[in-house]
Amino acid sequence: MGKADGKGVYTWANGEVYDGEWVQGLKQGYGIWRGLYNDSYIGEWIESKAHGYGVHTWKNGDRYEGEWNMALKHGTGTDIFLSGDSYTGEYKDGKPAGKGQYTWANGAIYVGDFRDGMKHGKGKWRSGRGPQSNSYEGDYQDDRKCGFG
Numbered sequence: 639m640g641k642a643d644g645k646g647v648y649t650w651a652n653g654e655v656y657d658g659e660w661v662q663g664l665k666q667g668y669g670i671w672r673g674l675y676n677d678s679y680i681g682e683w684i685e686s687k688a689h690g691y692g693v694h695t696w697k698n699g700d701r702y703e704g705e706w707n708m709a710l711k712h713g714t715g716t717d718i719f720l721s722g723d724s725y726t727g728e729y730k731d732g733k734p735a736g737k738g739q740y741t742w743a744n745g746a747i748y749v750g751d752f753r754d755g756m757k758h759g760k761g762k763w764r765s766g767r768g769p770q771s772n773s774y775e776g777d778y779q780d781d782r783k784c785g786f787g
Contacts, residue, residue, distance in 0.1 A: 756781035
């Protein structure tokens with residue numbers, strides 16, 4: 639039996655659906671995948687992996703919009719979490735890395751450097767909105783302010 643080439647829709651027995659471009663039986667090009675329980679990915683594919691620009695929404699409501707490299711967040715993008723937190727910035731191998739901004743639902747904010755998903759390098763943090771908020775500007779290592787216990 640031949641492998642899918644061109645545009646088409648495939649529905650798996652478990653209910654997952656892919657509507658998009660195929661090359662030799664692999665998702666490749668632009669397509670829309672809808673998984674079980676409202677998981678979805680809309681965007682570019684290579685070798686059946688998210689690659690290029692795309693939007694993934696998870697079943698819990700979390701959403702990522704941005705660049706992908708072989709199914710990992712990589713490049714620039716934005717995570718919006720069901721909790722109300724968000725992160726916008728650079729990613730490497732699926733984790734925040736480089737310059738970015740993390741905003742918590744309670745109004746706290748960190749703008750600065752990340753490495754392996756943690757605050758690491760130079761950054762500014764503010765505990766919330768208004769005159770009663772605390773702040774720190776300086777160095778971070780492994781998600782902690784340098785020089786603090």
